[in-house]
Amino acid sequence: MTLRPARILLYAILGLFCLYYLLPLYVMLVNSVKPLQEITSGGMMELPQVWTLAPWHNAWSQAQVGVEATGLKPYFLNSLLMVVPAVTIATVLGALNGYVLTKWRFRGDTILFGLMLFGCFIPFQIVLIPMARSLGFLNLSGTVGGLIFVHVVYGISFSTLYFRNYYSAFPTELVRAAEIDGAGFFTIFWRILVPNSGPIAVVCVIWLFTNIWNDFLFGASFSDFSSQPMTVALNNLVQSSTGEKEYNVHFAGAIMAALPTLFVYIVAGRFFVRGLMSGSVKG
Amino acid sequence: MTQAFLNIDKVTKAYGAVQVLNETNIAVQKGEFLVLVGPSGCGKSTLLNMIAGLENITSGEVSIDGRVVNDVPPADRNIAMVFQSYALYPNMTVRGNISFSMEMHKVPKPEREAKIAQVAELLQITHLLDRKPGQLSGGQRQRVAMGRALTRDPAVFLFDEPLSNLDAKLRVDMRTEIKKLHQKLGTTIVYVTHDQVEALTLSTRIAVMFGGDVQQLGTPEEVYNNPANMFVAGFMGSPAMNLFPAELIELNGAVGVKVVTAGGFITLPFPHGAHLTDQIGREIVLGVRPESMTDPESADHDSHCLEHVDLPVELVETTGADSFVTILLGGKECIGRFRGKSTATAGQLTHVTFDMTRAVAFDPKTEQRLA
Numbered sequence: 313m314t315l316r317p318a319r320i321l322l323y324a325i326l327g328l329f330c331l332y333y334l335l336p337l338y339v340m341l342v343n344s345v346k347p348l349q350e351i352t353s354g355g356m357m358e359l360p361q362v363w364t365l366a367p368w369h370n371a372w373s374q375a376q377v378g379v380e381a382t383g384l385k386p387y388f389l390n391s392l393l394m395v396v397p398a399v400t401i402a403t404v405l406g407a408l409n410g411y412v413l414t415k416w417r418f419r420g421d422t423i424l425f426g427l428m429l430f431g432c433f434i435p436f437q438i439v440l441i442p443m444a445r446s447l448g449f450l451n452l453s454g455t456v457g458g459l460i461f462v463h464v465v466y467g468i469s470f471s472t473l474y475f476r477n478y479y480s481a482f483p484t485e486l487v488r489a490a491e492i493d494g495a496g497f498f499t500i501f502w503r504i505l506v507p508n509s510g511p512i513a514v515v516c517v518i519w520l521f522t523n524i525w526n527d528f529l530f531g532a533s534f535s536d537f538s539s540q541p542m543t544v545a546l547n548n549l550v551q552s553s554t555g556e557k558e559y560n561v562h563f564a565g566a567i568m569a570a571l572p573t574l575f576v577y578i579v580a581g582r583f584f585v586r587g588l589m590s591g592s593v594k595g
Numbered sequence: 596m597t598q599a600f601l602n603i604d605k606v607t608k609a610y611g612a613v614q615v616l617n618e619t620n621i622a623v624q625k626g627e628f629l630v631l632v633g634p635s636g637c638g639k640s641t642l643l644n645m646i647a648g649l650e651n652i653t654s655g656e657v658s659i660d661g662r663v664v665n666d667v668p669p670a671d672r673n674i675a676m677v678f679q680s681y682a683l684y685p686n687m688t689v690r691g692n693i694s695f696s697m698e699m700h701k702v703p704k705p706e707r708e709a710k711i712a713q714v715a716e717l718l719q720i721t722h723l724l725d726r727k728p729g730q731l732s733g734g735q736r737q738r739v740a741m742g743r744a745l746t747r748d749p750a751v752f753l754f755d756e757p758l759s760n761l762d763a764k765l766r767v768d769m770r771t772e773i774k775k776l777h778q779k780l781g782t783t784i785v786y787v788t789h790d791q792v793e794a795l796t797l798s799t800r801i802a803v804m805f806g807g808d809v810q811q812l813g814t815p816e817e818v819y820n821n822p823a824n825m826f827v828a829g830f831m832g833s834p835a836m837n838l839f840p841a842e843l844i845e846l847n848g849a850v851g852v853k854v855v856t857a858g859g860f861i862t863l864p865f866p867h868g869a870h871l872t873d874q875i876g877r878e879i880v881l882g883v884r885p886e887s888m889t890d891p892e893s894a895d896h897d898s899h900c901l902e903h904v905d906l907p908v909e910l911v912e913t914t915g916a917d918s919f920v921t922i923l924l925g926g927k928e929c930i931g932r933f934r935g936k937s938t939a940t941a942g943q944l945t946h947v948t949f950d951m952t953r954a955v956a957f958d959p960k961t962e963q964r965l966a
Contacts, residue, residue: 488649489682493743494670494699503695507686
């Protein structure tokens with residue numbers, strides 16, 4: 313194939329955009345590994361003259377985030393403790409909902425699904441006050457458990473939507489066959505539906521993980537110092553530093569906050585493609 | 596009266612106001628091979644699903660081996676079902692698929708293994724046991740689906756159009772396999788199909804269904820030779836029975852029929868109509884199977900009522916063994932099954948031999964059988 317001028321131009325523009333998009337990441341990376349005076353002296357775009365991991369170390373375990381100088385470590389853990397159960401519970405419940413809504417139809421199921429779908433469109437801000445009341449009532453205010461609860465409630469709408477649409481294409485005859493074989497409601501779910509849900513489970517997990525990990529509003533509203541997630545802690549780190557702004561530490565912290573979602577995309581994304589492929593082979 | 600093994604007693608099915616199955620009574624004896632046949636939407640699959648317990652029975656009773664099963668869940672009805680799509684669990688191996696039901700019924704592992712080996716041997720799928728359904732061909736999947744059903748030693752086997760996803764040749768092979776399997780095991784089978792050839796070859800009895808009603812229930816011979824009404828006559832057989840208008844007349848002191856042809860009319864004796872002497876002159880619909888209007892050499896010479904007529908030919912279709920010759924009778928295009936090397940040519944007269952002992956008559960209004 314010959315490279316015609318138009319095509320060369322196309323690639324040039326694409327390359328330019330690519331650089332443009334990668335620029336912030338470059339800035340974050342190089343500034344997180346250079347001493348502060350190199351940044352403050354105006355060398356933000358240059359590669360470091362002295363390479364150092366001290367900002368990373370500092371952000372992780374020494375920086376003043378809350379009352380004590382603990383670094384971001386405990387908040388990173390908070391986020392993990394929040395996001396893993398929340399994603400798991402929301403995904404499993406969504407799968408169960410999808411299973412019931414498609415394979416055990418009942419009167420009014422479409423309306424119920426429509427109402428659940430409605431949850432996808434409710435802006436976070438609207439529910440802040442009622443949710444705060446509810447959490448107080450449930451004695452979950454300011455705890456990681458409370459955050460998990462909030463995220464599960466919001467996540468179910470999306471996970472139900474994903475799984476319902478996926479399972480509606482799942483052959484009902486398989487469920488009928490399992491019924492005749494003697495499998496009960498949950499056995500059919502775990503043994504027949506779940507093992508065939510790979511691709512949609514990955515989509516659902518990526519979506520929920522990204523949203524819950526990156527959430528700031530609920531984290532800021534419903535947590536206290538002991539249960540703050542990573543996003544809130546990062547904000548506190550950047551906002552509340554006294555004296556000189558330690559930009560290199562901020563950059564390192566910001567990258568830390570972004571790493572898990574990146575990790576999920578890279579790891580699960582591969583399974584996602586694989587799942588799609590195995591499904592597309594005549595089955 | 597002895598209680599039937601599988602008894603369908605006054606069973607109906609309605610979805611809201613829509614009645615999909617009218618009151619149906621079928622008694623199936625142990626070891627019978629009952630085929631429910633009919634066009635799409637006739638209620639045959641609905642009836643099967645009700646026997647299986649996958650759909651509720653609106654009214655009436657289904658009993659298996661003397662036990663009313665209306666409220667018994669499918670797993671406890673002692674039935675096994677083979678689905679049109681085979682419904683193999685894609686995430687399990689063939690072995691897993693076959694043993695799933697036994698696992699659900701808490702059969703101990705050694706027993707399961709023995710049974711799997713036995714069934715696999717019977718269906719010649721031993722070499723496939725560790726494969727996933729996705730790696731099997733259509734025919735192999737079909738076998739696995741049957742294997743899965745066989746492990747249960749069910750009282751009744753239910754088949755829901757099991758061959759309709761296979762190509763023509765494989766379909767014939769698997770048809771033979773199913774027939775052999777029935778002969779070997781002697782299990783009671785209820786089999787749903789829309790293919791009347793399958794129905795005729797497999798069954799010991801056929802229920803021809805249409806519009807939510809059983810039109811006729813009988814042996815393949817009865818259904819084929821003595822159709823109860825015009826629907827059954829037209830549905831069973833390929834090509835279908837020729838149905839054309841005729842008039843009852845008196846012919847040589849007996850009952851005969853007068854049929855309009857392309858060039859005038861012909862009169863034929865009608866032995867089946869002997870009791871219709873009081874209805875001479877009425878319009879009827881005459882039913883003649885293609886093999887009962889053929890060339891003189893192919894006619895059934897044991898018949899005591901062969902009639903030879905010369906008729907103009909409209910069209911000849913050769914299929915190798917047979918030639919299908921189109922002739923206009925009573926204004927309808929009728930097909931005669933001639934020998935493959937028949938000399939009949941379109942546009943010319945040819946000798947046609949009617950076997951009138953096989954001719955039947957229907958009421959044009961009610962479409963029911965007259966004689």
